[in-house]
Amino acid sequence: MAQHDLRPDEPTLDAAGGIRARCGVGYPGFALDVDLQLPARGVTALFGHSGSGKTTCLRCIAGLERGARGRIEVNGELWQDSAAGIFVPTHKRALGYVFQEASLFPHLSVRRNLEYGMRRAGAGKVSWAQAVELLGIGHLLERMPDRLSGGERQRVGVVRALLTSPRLLLMDEPLAALDLRLKREILPYLERLHGELDIPVIYVSHSPNEVARLADHVVLLDQGRVVAQGPLTDTLARLDLPAVFSDDAGAVVEAVVAAHDGHYHLTRLDFTGGSVLVARRPEPLGHHLRFRVNARDVSLAKERLEGSTILNLLPVTVMEVGEADTPAHVLVRVDAQGTPLLARITRRSCEQLGIAAGRPMWAQIKSVALLG
């Protein structure tokens, strides 16, 4: 199985820090065997289908899987080394864990749930006021868990984990059990978490949108093995991955709000190598945001097409042509002067236009999806 290491110049992984987890565990009909090398900061998404081993992998890192073997080192702290007979039990690992269903203690109020871990971990760098405010749960403290909505419960679960001042925060699909409305309610909180606290997060998800919105770094898992790992934008724009994204292929671009056009109600977003115009955004100038360009929404032309209603045209260079989800289509990875994009076009067009690596083309972007 192909194992793709980080680029050597990846700046977030240096010798002193970072998370290195080699773990293996076997069950009847399923085996996990992974070697993860993750940056010491930011959000890493463990991404894959259900049954790909994401949760098992997270549980191995937490020490919750009896019988897992391997070596786990987090920012210089050794948590497990089976070869040397070292296994630090879960309660002695400085981690925070957010379970899929929050798992609050039903016999304790929200306040006592929060105090449970905080008292045992001792004072750390995350303060009560900060964590409670960050997730907006100040008004819930005296409630019992069964009087909370699903979204509130998850937010309390996040705060409870944060208050142990973990050196690593593990989140197991914290949004999976929530409906779309609650997901929208809680996502901004998770983004603030990312922005305001300097705690590395490993986030398990099977939702491409969540990953694109929250992660900086992504690990793709399939059948208990790592298929790819690397920075988000590079990894999502690769063609050689199994059809994890299948009909859903697309690239994620980091951009800055560069200008607002009051007359046409448009906003210009600048990114490495180009810019796009989108419907007017509320964010101020200089605000960083991400957008996702679905491969279906990108078409390619030999020349800059005049007289089209499509606003966003970018000069690109073809990098690679690969298989798409149907035999009628191909996926083309193009480079917009530093930013990778994917285009899903018909095989017929590809051959008639003679699209091949190295060709300069124009990409027409029909729409972009902003990720907050």
Added chain:
Amino acid sequence: MSLSSSDLAAIWLTLELASLTTVLLLLIGTPIAWWLARTRSRLKGVVGAVVALPMVLPPTVIGFYLLVAMGPHGPVGRLTEALGLGVLPFTFAGLVVGSVFYSLPFVVQPLHNAFEAIGERPLEAAATLRAGPWDSFFSVVLPLARPGFVTASILGFAHTVGEFGVVLMLGGNIPGKTRTVSVQIFDHVEAMEYAQAHWLAGGMLLFSFVVLLALYSSRRMRPGLG
């Protein structure tokens, strides 16, 4: 006064026996139930079966073996004599030991069920919040298993109050020492004192009904536990 002084002594002795037995059973039964709920050992089946044996064995059989084991020639009897405790049969202490065996399943099984109903997750959550195994047992397991403890205490107490065969085999019939209510009733009937027997038997009936009523009402309010 319809209850004689020997009746009152029997009631008092029975309550003493049942209380002491229940306390001991909670202390002994909790680790056994916890082990049964958590272990993956192959011994689980064997231990579970041994604990359940008193539910199906005739009390006379239990009483007989305990009598032999605790007698002056039995292994337990030799040990207690060597320790200067004398032999246990026909003493209150002997009755307590017998009752603990006899009522064990009635305490272990509700606890076992309660522990299993809690599941792994609260313990895992506690571990990720820095609680060690003992800490999480006292701060999470005990509070969550409380209905199970209530059920176990009620059943253990009530079942001990109601025992007859083991008491007769092991305790004989010594007033104030081993003569419990059930034995006292037997004596009254033997002596054709039906009026006396009625008072005690009626009291036992009422007691049992009240206990079960309390149990079933509390169970309805807490489905799934206990």
